[in-house]
Amino acid sequence: MRSLTQFTEPLRDWAPLPIRLIVGYGFMAHGFAKLTRGPDTFAVVLHTLGVPMPEVAAWVTTAVEILGGASVFAGLLIPIASIPLAVVLLTALFTIHLPYGFFSVKLVQVTESGTKFGPVGYEILLLYLGGLATLTFGGAGRLSLDRWIEKARLRAMQLSPGSGVSPRTL
Template identity: 55%
Template sequence: MSTSSAGARLTSLLFARPARLSRWAPLVLRLVIGGGFMQHGFAKLLRGPEMFAGILAAIGVPAPELMAWLTVAIEILGGFAIVIGAFVTLASIPMIVVLLVATFTVHLPYGFSSIKLMSVRDGVAHFGQPGYECDLLYLAGIVALVLWGAGPWSVDGRFARRLDGAR
């Protein structure tokens, strides 16, 4: 094998993204983002939305009981929509609002980092309040899905194929 063909092959391996593999990227994003949102929603639901309403009241959110239930619904239903890739653009709007509210009312005062190791006692790590890093990562992932689409293995992708076939 010549040096130039070995260099071309290495460049291809490092930088080229075969279409058959890159098609999986939206699915990975959807599973992580949607699954994460659903986890947060179920955690609030299992602890009792009243507890979350108390937190919302403490930070001055109006109608905290209503907003607690609305947040739980957005996280669970929006997360599910993202996981299956259904109405991703529409579902992303309230999810982005939830993230922005969390960022500016809760996480911003604690800085960027989401991992603040405070101490280790008896082999157990103790962490401080998380910053807005994870909020930004979720926002970036949602924006990527909106801009690039939910991918071929999604409800949105199936609708798009049906529309293309009908033309």
């Protein structure tokens, strides 16, 4: 009888892909939503929270979410991109979501006109942080730009005389 590991081992390198796509897309979607509404609209929220230079912070947050999300989505320099993305998440956690508790979905009322939900907690922020940590420490996996760049670098080393890299080691 085959062990479960025999079935899952060949797929292990693909495990980061769904995390990358979901986390990357999520950040980009939030960034584009801010851009579409106008970062000035988000700046009003930041001003209300007492964030210094809210206009600058709104534009920086929007750029971090779009560019950082694209980096995660593509699997490019995730350990570097994760730092400003984590700062955005932690800032949102401590300035907005923490007082509302853990749960992101809080059913308040169901009426004939529809369902009403309460304020959003920090559950999803922790999931995003966990996804970033997993990708940072575990790698971007297959179908990532980081993997493609590494393979190209190794091929270039193979072609340079005296590199000590043989085709069999690639």
